[in-house]
Amino acid sequence: MPVTDVQHDLDALTLTITADFAAPVERVWEVYADPRQLERVWGPPGYPATFVDHDLTPGGRMNYYMTSPEGEKYYAYWDVTGVDEPERFTFRDGFALDETFTPNPDMPVSSQVYDFAAGDGTTRATFVATYASAEALQQVLDMGVVEGSTLAINQIDELLAS
Amino acid sequence: MTEQDEDRADAWFHALSDRTRRDILRRVLAGEHSVSALARSYDMSFAAVQKHVAVLEKAGLLTKRRQGREALASGDVEAVRSVGAMLTDLEALWRGRISRMDELFAADTQHTTDTTPTHGTD
Numbered sequence: 001m002p003v004t005d006v007q008h009d010l011d012a013l014t015l016t017i018t019a020d021f022a023a024p025v026e027r028v029w030e031v032y033a034d035p036r037q038l039e040r041v042w043g044p045p046g047y048p049a050t051f052v053d054h055d056l057t058p059g060g061r062m063n064y065y066m067t068s069p070e071g072e073k074y075y076a077y078w079d080v081t082g083v084d085e086p087e088r089f090t091f092r093d094g095f096a097l098d099e100t101f102t103p104n105p106d107m108p109v110s111s112q113v114y115d116f117a118a119g120d121g122t123t124r125a126t127f128v129a130t131y132a133s134a135e136a137l138q139q140v141l142d143m144g145v146v147e148g149s150t151l152a153i154n155q156i157d158e159l160l161a162s
Numbered sequence: 163m164t165e166q167d168e169d170r171a172d173a174w175f176h177a178l179s180d181r182t183r184r185d186i187l188r189r190v191l192a193g194e195h196s197v198s199a200l201a202r203s204y205d206m207s208f209a210a211v212q213k214h215v216a217v218l219e220k221a222g223l224l225t226k227r228r229q230g231r232e233a234l235a236s237g238d239v240e241a242v243r244s245v246g247a248m249l250t251d252l253e254a255l256w257r258g259r260i261s262r263m264d265e266l267f268a269a270d271t272q273h274t275t276d277t278t279p280t281h282g283t284d
Contacts, residue, residue, distance in 0.1 A: 002260055002261070002263075002264045008249040008250070008253075011193060013249075015249050015252050017253065017256050017257075019264075021263060021264060021267055022267055022271075027270065031263055040262065041266060042259065044258050044259075045258070134192065137249070
């Protein structure tokens with residue numbers, strides 16, 4: 001299994017995943033640089049992703065949607081904040097209102113840092129996702145995109161959200 | 163629901179029926195706060211804020227510990243566990259993405275070792 005480490009930081013609301021890929025760092029980078037390859041990995045099963053705009057440059061925008069098995073579309077975007085090919089890129093991941101890809105101000109934005117370190121023909125990838133609050137995390141999961149939810153919604157969360 | 167659950171629900175609903183207490187709970191779920199720091203956030207006396215904290219504590223929504231002269235309050239463990247559950251859900255999404263990338267790279271290797279010049283059917 002390529003995943004070698006997972007860290008949950010409950011206070012910082014950060015998820016850090018480390019994976020070792022049997023491919024050189026340039027090949028791993030290509031997945032993100034090529035929208036057609038990114039579409040093959042991004043969406044969970046049953047929710048294929050379609051990248052409408054793809055600009056992996058600092059200040060660039062990635063606009064995409066995921067389609068649910070019922071045909072409902074979830075619009076989302078990345079605001080690319082930094083690119084250091086092929087080692088690192090950072091972006092803010094948010095949800096959009098509709099096909100205009102206008103950011104949805106009621107939905108949270110997470111901060112994402114992807115690092116790729118070259119080994120001997122292999123790549124150690126580190127993915128770090130940070131959420132602003134427990135409510136933000138809840139909202140992202142409530143979108144229903146995450147499959148096989150293990151989450152039993154806590155009564156307290158519901159009361160706090162009301 | 164057992165009698166004990168009913169009592170607990172009464173305590174929760176009572177504790178959460180006040181907007182200041184809901185606000186305090188939001189803050190301490192995000193991280194530990196001293197009661198004096200919480201008191202400075204509201205336009206009310208320290209004693210009044212302390213009383214709100216006590217109601218939340220009695221309902222089991224908040225826990226307190228002492229550090230020197232400070233009383234430090236943090237959100238209930240169950241609620242923190244729910245954050246853990248949420249991160250676990252996201253982890254599942256990530257593991258899926260990583261395994262799809264792995265498959266993509268495995269397919270590359272198959273193509274390069276393939277003697278025929280044509281690509282696979284994908």
